Amino acid sequence: MSRDGLRVRGRSQRRGAKDGPDAGPADRHPGEAAGTALRAVGLSRTYGRGENLVRAVDGVDLDVPAGQTFAVTGPSGCGKSTLLQLFGGLDRPTEGEVWLGGRRVDHLGERALARLRRRAVGFVFQSFHLMDELTAAENVELPALLAGASPRTARRRAAGLLDRVGVADRARHLPSKLSGGQRQRVAIARALVNEPLVVLADEPTGNLDSAATHDVLRLFDELRAAGQTLVVVTHDERVAATADRVVSLRDGALADDIRLGGDGGTGLGTLLGWED
Amino acid sequence: MGHLLLVWRLVLRDTRRRPGDAVVFLLAVTVATACLSLGLAADNAVAAGYARTHEATAGPDLTAITTAADSSDLVERIADMPGVAARADPVFAFSTVVQANGRTARSSVEGRESAPSAVDRPLVTSGTWVRPGGAVVERGFAQALGVGVGDRVTVSGRGYPVVGIAVSAATPVYPWSDWAQGPGTTDRGGRIWFTTADARAAAGDASGVHLVHLKLTSPDAVIQWRDTVFTPGLRGDAWVNTRDWQTVLRMNTNMIRGSRPALVVGGWLLAAAAIVTLAALAAVRASRDNRRAGLLKAVGAGPGTVAVVLLAQHLLLTALAAALGLAVGALVAPGLVDPSAGLLDTAGPPSAGVVAAAVLVAVLVAMAGTLGPALRAARTSTVHALAEPARLLTRRPWLTAVTAYLPTSLLIGVRLLARRPGHAVLTAVSVAATSVMVTALLSFRTALATVATAPALEAVDARTGQVLLGVTLVTVMLCALNTVFLGWSCAVRARRVLAxxxxxxxxxxxxxxxxxxxxxxxxxxxxLAGSFVGIVLYWFFNPGNAVTPPGSWLVAAALAVLAAVAALTALPAWVHSRSPAGRALDTGPV
Known part of the structure; x- marks a missing residue:
């Protein structure tokens, strides 16, 4: 597994802004010029009404600069996952705006959001969410094929990524034959196959043992070093400590915002005692 | 290309992973299309069998029957008429009573030479052609008498060994083959060939007829040709009758008058039952399909792509089921539509109309059972699909109040039912389909028991009974499968509530x-609805024989159906209730 292997192409960050469908001048945000990958403006998501109103996300303003690793922490039910879903277009805000690569995306239709997800966003879930009936390689090929890549290109990209996340020898195995850590590495490879503008990870180590957690953190560290924008929702302080910036949510609102070092967080090596 | 590969891969893998789903789908759609195509192809199968027999035996386009002792004048006059392509020498025939194997039946006995005739050359299917002292029996008639080569038939008090069995297209199949009866009412009967000398000897003093078989240059215009040629001048003083090939085909088709509606109506009922099967299958699969939809959407698939993936499998299976149903219909139809075995069976390709109807039914069944769930899954929010959220139930205070006084089991059952009205409709439709067929079968049995049937029509009635029984059994089996599926789906969807x-x-x-x-x-x-519809349908298709099954039969059948429903539901319910309640609570809300 090489650091070069997880290098993110610089143009991917531009592509998210340039290639998006229906992106007119009015959708451009000033933040694009400053290299902001992801921006939330007054973002709210409520459920129910009247006495039963629940504010899952409550007026969040955030900028995620391109190339940063960004951790969102907080207690259960504070709205972390909902925030991530709003960033990735899996859910729609009740109020506020979401800008991805300089393009406003919160008002897009379902089809446009699907195109956005396949080109600009990569998801990593706590429960992996791999297709049970497809092999590891086929799971990684899936977003590439959806994005219109030829079968040969998809196969080539998947093979390369599986090699780089260290599960090339499991490429033809079904998810049920993989360990939790291996599944999550396959899921990370899947998230990267279309060279997305941003990778959104929801509790990526929540279902993993310590060894597998270390493997995933090592991968994230390489992604960070390669300049990949990464937003990680996590309970795990070790994961949060690897980020460039950590925000805490409480009752849906931002409670804390910590920048960890100027050159990119603590780093896994430091955290695990591999480096000084 | 990439999208096609993706869809194909997902369809193939899901089918491989859960072959049971695909088998049930195929089974349900295939039996519906097979039954319907069998019913619709029946007429074609009779026509194809007749055409093949007609061709193989140089069958006549028209037969003139005369009581004239000397038919040579008539033959000469006909032979000179324009439009005659070929004619056979007149055949002497007389109608008599034949005994064999303790059975008695009317039959024509025709005198034939050993040399092949120009028109109507019966095809020997076993044994040999006529020889002095030996009889050849028409195959349908032989089957009715239960005789084969080597057995004996008694004609005019003398026994003749059966030396051969043959088929011919000159007359309709048994029991409408006796054309030697002359003027007046014609009884049903069979057909036997002797040598001419033996036939004349056996006839004795009995008056016979002469049959003149003709081939025409324009067989399709046989009616116009007959009306033009057979003028009173040509007929002379003797009684002359004519039978054309179209009449023969129509009488052959009449043999399936009882079977065809059973197959067509049964096909539609099976289609209804198949829709229930697929809907129940979709309900069982709903959770899995929702998750697949969520996973696909999370990696960038739009609702259209998700719907295509979920429906492509069903469409492929539908195409396969339609093809299988048509093949079964085409292969089984020839044997089914010729109860007397008087025609050469032939399995021809189904007509465009039958193909269109079968494909339409298959697509209707598949889409009715799967389109809604697939589109729902495609439109479900990705977050909800991945999280498998609880099904939001409408609170019904009146239901809670009304059911509060019921015994525990009934209370839970009524509440489950009220919360899933679609499930109740599926159960009712499935049971109604069974009830229609069971009631129709009971009506048919009642008619057999109460209305005298001519012995010659026993084969027709027997075949109708077999078809009705077959369609009823298939319907019952499909509905039994439905009951298990619906019970299973109800138990799965309500597992948390039940826990x-x-x-x-x-x-x-x-x-x-x-x-x-x-x-x-x-x-x-x-x-109740099925029983009513079954009786009405039986009356509709048998206007001259409108019977109603005895009340005791109907009550017994109803109790048997309800007992079967209870038993088949108890099976999956028991399997579900065996697992600890705590585990069901942990499986997540449904």
């Missing part, structure tokens, strides 16, 4: 009884 009731003190037995009640309550109206 909570068990936590609160309900016994596994009460849970099983509740699920049975949820199935039995909608089954009762389905049963």
């Amino acid at each position: 909570v009731t068990r936590v609160l003190g309900a016994t596994p037995g009460q849970v099983v009884a509740a699920l049975c009640a949820a199935q039995l309550l909608p089954a009762v109206p389905g049963l």
Whole structure:
């Protein structure tokens, strides 16, 4: 597994802004010029009404600069996952705006959001969410094929990524034959196959043992070093400590915002005692 | 290309992973299309069998029958007429009573030479052609008498060994083959060939007829040709009758008048039952399909792509099922439509109309059972699909109040039923389809028991009974499968609610009884509606024979159906109630 292997192409960050469908001048945000990958403006998501109103996300303003690793922490039910879903277009805000690569995306239709997800966003879930009936390689090929890549290109990209996340020898195995850590590495490879503008990870180590957690953190560290924008929702302080910036949510609102070092967080090596 | 590969890969892998789903889907759609195509192809099969026999035996386009002792004048006059392509020498025939194997039947006995005739050359299917002292029996008639080569038939008090069995297209199949009866009412009967000398000897003093078989240059215009040629001047003083090939074909088709509606109506009922099967299957698969939809959407698939993936499998299976149904219909039809075995069977390709109808039914069944769930899954929010959220139930205070006084099992059953009205409709439709066929079968049996049937029509009635029984059994089996599926789906979808009731003190037995009640309550109206429709349909297709089964039969059948529903529901309910309630609570809300 090489650091070069997880290098993110610089143009991917531009592509998210340039290639998006229906992106007119009015959708451009000033933040694009400053290299902001992801921006939330007054973002709210409520459920129910009247006495039963629940504010899952409550007026969040955030900028995620391109190339940063960004951790969102907080207690259960504070709205972390909902925030991530709003960033990735899996859910729609009740109020506020979401800008991805300089393009406003919160008002897009379902089809446009699907195109956005396949080109600009990569998801990593706590429960992996791999297709049970497809092999590891086929799971990684899936977003590439959806994005219109030829079968040969998809196969080539998947093979390369599986090699780089260290599960090339499991490429033809079904998810049920993989360990939790291996599944999550396959899921990370899947998230990267279309060279997305941003990778959104929801509790990526929540279902993993310590060894597998270390493997995933090592991968994230390489992604960070390669300049990949990464937003990680996590309970795990070790994961949060690897980020460039950590925000805490409480009752849906931002409670804390910590920048960890100027050159990119603590780093896994430091955290695990591999480096000084 | 990439999208096609993706869809193909997902369809193939899902089918491989759960072959049972695909088999059930194929089974349900295939039996519906096969039954319907069999019913619709029946006429074609008769026509194809007749055409093949007509061609193989140089069958006549028209036969002139005369009582004139000397038919040579008539033959000469006909032979000179324009439009005659070929004619055979007149055949002497007389009608008599034949005994064999303790059975007595009317039959024409035709005198034939050993040399082949220009028109009507019966095809020997076993044994040999006529020889002095030996008889050749028409195959349908031989089957009715139960004779084969080597047996004996008695004609005019003398026994003749059966030396051959043959088929011919010169007359309709048994029991409408006796054309030697002359003027007046014609009785049903068979057909036997002797040598001419033996026939004349056997006839004795009995008056016979002469049959003049003709081939025409324009067989399709046989009616116009007959009306033009057979003028009173040509007929002379003797009685002359004519039978054309179109009449023969129409009488052959009449042999399936009881079977065809059973197959067509049965096909539609099976289609309804198949829709229930697929809908129940979709309900069982709903959770899995929702998750697949969520996973695909999370990696960038739009609703259209998700719908295509979910429906492509069903469409492929539908195409396969339609092809299988048509193949079964085409292969089985020839044997089914010729109960007397008087024609050469031939399995021809189905007509465009039959193909269109079968494909339409297959697509209707598949889409009715799967389109809604697939589109729902495609439109479900990705977050919800991945999280498998709880099904939001409407609170119904009146339901809670009304059911509060019921025994525990009935209380749970009624509440399950009220919360899933679609499930109740599926159960009612499935039971109604069974009830229609069972009632029609009972009506047919009642008619057999109360209305005298001519012995010659026994073969037709027997075949109609077999077809009705077959369609009824298939319907019952499909509906039994539906009952198990619906019971299973109800238990799966309500597993958390049922687990909570068990936590609160309900016994596994009460849970099983509740699920049975949820199935039995909608089954009762389905049963009543099905019985009514079954009787009405039987009356509609048998206007001259409108019977109603005895009340005791109907009540016994209804109780048997309800008992079967209860037993088949209890099976999956029992399997579900065996697992600990805590585990069901942990499986997540449904």
